[in-house]
Amino acid sequence: MNLIYNEEQRMLLDTAQEFFAERSPVSALRALRDRNDELGFEPALWQEMTELGWTAIPFPESLGGLEFGYTGMGTVFESAGRHLSASPLLSSVVLCGSILEQGGSATQQESWLAELVAGNKRLALAVDEGSRHNPHNLALSAVRTETGFQLDGEKVMVVDGLQADGWIVAARTGDAADAISLFIVPADTPGVEQKRQNLIDSRNTARLTFTHVQVAPEQLIAELDKGAPILESALDRGRACIAAELQGACEELFKTTLEYLRTRVQFDVPIGSFQALQHRAAWMHVDIELARSSLMAALDAIDSGDAQAAQLVSLAKWKVGQMADKVSSEAVQMHGGIGVTDELDVGLYFKRIRVLQALLGDADYHLNRAAPLLEEA
Amino acid sequence: MSAIETFRAETRAWLEANCPESLRGAAASGELVWGGSQVEFANEDQRLWFERMRDRNWFCPDWPAAYGGGGLSPEEDAVLQQELKRLKCRPPQINLGIWMLGPVLLEFGTEEQKQRLLTPMTRGEVRWCQGFSEPNAGSDLANIRTTAVDAGDHYVVNGSKIWTSYGDKSDWMYALVRTDNSSAKKQEGISLLVLDMHAEGVEARPIDLISGKSSFCEVFFDNVKVSKDNLIGPLNGGWTLAKRLLQHERSAMSKFGEFSLPTHFDLMTILGDYLPDADTPSDIALRARAQACALDEHAYNLTVQRMGQQARARQDVSGIAAIMKLVHSEQEKQKFELLVDAMGHRALGWDGDEFSEQELAISKAWLMSYTQTIAGGSSEVQLNVIAKRVLDLPDAPKGGAK
Numbered sequence A: 001m002n003l004i005y006n007e008e009q010r011m012l013l014d015t016a017q018e019f020f021a022e023r024s025p026v027s028a029l030r031a032l033r034d035r036n037d038e039l040g041f042e043p044a045l046w047q048e049m050t051e052l053g054w055t056a057i058p059f060p061e062s063l064g065g066l067e068f069g070y071t072g073m074g075t076v077f078e079s080a081g082r083h084l085s086a087s088p089l090l091s092s093v094v095l096c097g098s099i100l101e102q103g104g105s106a107t108q109q110e111s112w113l114a115e116l117v118a119g120n121k122r123l124a125l126a127v128d129e130g131s132r133h134n135p136h137n138l139a140l141s142a143v144r145t146e147t148g149f150q151l152d153g154e155k156v157m158v159v160d161g162l163q164a165d166g167w168i169v170a171a172r173t174g175d176a177a178d179a180i181s182l183f184i185v186p187a188d189t190p191g192v193e194q195k196r197q198n199l200i201d202s203r204n205t206a207r208l209t210f211t212h213v214q215v216a217p218e219q220l221i222a223e224l225d226k227g228a229p230i231l232e233s234a235l236d237r238g239r240a241c242i243a244a245e246l247q248g249a250c251e252e253l254f255k256t257t258l259e260y261l262r263t264r265v266q267f268d269v270p271i272g273s274f275q276a277l278q279h280r281a282a283w284m285h286v287d288i289e290l291a292r293s294s295l296m297a298a299l300d301a302i303d304s305g306d307a308q309a310a311q312l313v314s315l316a317k318w319k320v321g322q323m324a325d326k327v328s329s330e331a332v333q334m335h336g337g338i339g340v341t342d343e344l345d346v347g348l349y350f351k352r353i354r355v356l357q358a359l360l361g362d363a364d365y366h367l368n369r370a371a372p373l374l375e376e377a
Numbered sequence B: 001m002s003a004i005e006t007f008r009a010e011t012r013a014w015l016e017a018n019c020p021e022s023l024r025g026a027a028a029s030g031e032l033v034w035g036g037s038q039v040e041f042a043n044e045d046q047r048l049w050f051e052r053m054r055d056r057n058w059f060c061p062d063w064p065a066a067y068g069g070g071g072l073s074p075e076e077d078a079v080l081q082q083e084l085k086r087l088k089c090r091p092p093q094i095n096l097g098i099w100m101l102g103p104v105l106l107e108f109g110t111e112e113q114k115q116r117l118l119t120p121m122t123r124g125e126v127r128w129c130q131g132f133s134e135p136n137a138g139s140d141l142a143n144i145r146t147t148a149v150d151a152g153d154h155y156v157v158n159g160s161k162i163w164t165s166y167g168d169k170s171d172w173m174y175a176l177v178r179t180d181n182s183s184a185k186k187q188e189g190i191s192l193l194v195l196d197m198h199a200e201g202v203e204a205r206p207i208d209l210i211s212g213k214s215s216f217c218e219v220f221f222d223n224v225k226v227s228k229d230n231l232i233g234p235l236n237g238g239w240t241l242a243k244r245l246l247q248h249e250r251s252a253m254s255k256f257g258e259f260s261l262p263t264h265f266d267l268m269t270i271l272g273d274y275l276p277d278a279d280t281p282s283d284i285a286l287r288a289r290a291q292a293c294a295l296d297e298h299a300y301n302l303t304v305q306r307m308g309q310q311a312r313a314r315q316d317v318s319g320i321a322a323i324m325k326l327v328h329s330e331q332e333k334q335k336f337e338l339l340v341d342a343m344g345h346r347a348l349g350w351d352g353d354e355f356s357e358q359e360l361a362i363s364k365a366w367l368m369s370y371t372q373t374i375a376g377g378s379s380e381v382q383l384n385v386i387a388k389r390v391l392d393l394p395d396a397p398k399g400g401a402k
Ligand SMILES: Cc1cc2nc3c(=O)[nH]c(=O)nc-3n(C[C@H](O)[C@H](O)[C@H](O)COP(=O)(O)OP(=O)(O)OC[C@H]3O[C@@H](n4cnc5c(N)ncnc54)[C@H](O)[C@@H]3O)c2cc1C
Pocket: A264, A266, A267, A271, A274, A276, A277, A333, A334, A335, A336, A337, A338, A340
């Protein structure tokens, strides 16, 4: 198992760090928020990321990709996390892209995947329905009609769902627990209502309501009732990328916090000299290291087709998520009164981190899902 | 064939022919041989392997032949270590003298001391113990009070040591003693002395732990005469040597780990036996805690692997290395706490046939796990080190990070 970035990956990491630091620092997110931007990212930035080839990283060459794997993708997500840089890389490329890569027909790949990679179009994945992530308990139904399928139901927490060119919708098509099918629903399809779910991280999150939505048969991805494994594998790639983004955000926030501990003086000494704070900071360092190892294992497991990839992804999402909760709350606390003000970026990190922690399964969800890892021990 | 390849081929052939089959692979506790004046062999194979390695001068393969070492070059020694590892040969003997004091003697000892002290080590004839900690000098090692007073041609040693592993079974001790009380800094005025554990006035008493009998001793010195040629390095300059010695401790301890069978209790398996169904919220919560603990162990093992890969890629690993002892010992302790919660009174047995062997072993291991977060630098001291050296946080006003 390969747990460190190789030389090429390190170069990509450096490039991505520099790019986001310069083109999308935290002030960019603040600006988006202050003007209440529903899109939640800068189209110009997205265009540049596309031109750099980052949208092609995970796909095979046969589909116009760079075949650079999810470890490669991890470097970009971790760098975006450091600067809270907003883009639809997760929603459109990682989640929808990998569904189309694995389940899409040649026509679907041509009309959608190629367009996603080129940055000409954008898809968002509609999975969750309840208050917490639970892809195994979906109610939105797709019923066969004479002309295709009719979708009825509701989706929430659709990442980058507003102003998308379409959505990939996970729908129940049978009574069996795993009778799930995936449909491409173009944005101009009648009967879809979009509503913004304005979350603490100020990004683009939507509630979609489907009322008698008619979908043509050729919009079905892969076989009927056979969408669950494709969905699950795409979710895992997404979860690993979220873990990478979290890791980057937390490492950066930790750095900021350490700097504050070294410089903030109270009782005539830097507060970082108080052992009560030192030991908590040292434990954060421990968790960051353990989380990093779990993250690297998950990325490598996806790339190498490890039989336990799903469990390792959950290990990462659990461990990184748990670390992220701790690091973000300690960061606020250790900044004292100013830590709870909007003036400091600390709060913006805190909010983004908490959304990412909940996204596609929080630490509790993944604690359960990682458990089979322990059986062969 | 290059010289080193020839050496590898010869070494491999020799090891294949001379390392008994039964001594390849990890050893259960108590199955390792300790070198010294009274070597105990559990079987004939152990004796053979000990004598063959001794006669080949491979107890200390990279030490100079002048002191009984094997005289191997660093490259040859590396090859030998690889070949030993390849065959999973157990060390022919365990000897703190060789692993810890030896390198310091080679660096700081006089020619006479090297001849006198190193040669018996290379023959496995002397068992050494470490006399550093004292009742008032634990985390704060420089606080030692045991004194060595100049009495002309010898020193007179008074005081006591504590936690001396195998103090009652050792032939010689290397000890930190105070030779000057006048200096303002307590790190000054300390010297490194070696002394004969059989000398008059030395008494070693094993300590009973919360887990029962142990190999750790209290050692008392009552006017013990130590001749002056047993001072290692400069008078009052022992602190530097002690720090060097403790650097060797870490690699010595990892060698121990490599060759002893870990008494591994699989948390989730045992939990499954004692808590097959989790129905109530508290039982479910207990299972969840156990699952988290076991996954944390998984993350730790991945971190061990990652540290190795980073080291091989010549990346800085100091930040990871600093967490290892802390994480491992704290995780072990947490794991046993969970077992005790899940097993109820079955994990609270002391002895007797009311309890299974495994249950008694778990009770003992649980109690022993408390020593691990103290010995070799307590968890709090590890946290101080991380805060100071890794995170670069400022010094505490009093005490604290060092
Ligand atoms: C919402 C809000 C309302 C407030 N209202 C009022 C008000 O009405 N009137 C008023 O006068 N003030 C008010 N305050 C100020 C409040 O009392 C201070 O914020 C508080 O005392 C902490 O000080 P600080 O923010 O400067 O943090 P700092 O003192 O700089 O602390 C930073 C961090 O260091 C830690 N720390 C500091 N000293 C030590 C130590 N010796 N040992 C270990 N850790 C230490 C702290 O716990 C904290 O985590 C308010 C603050 C807030 C957030």
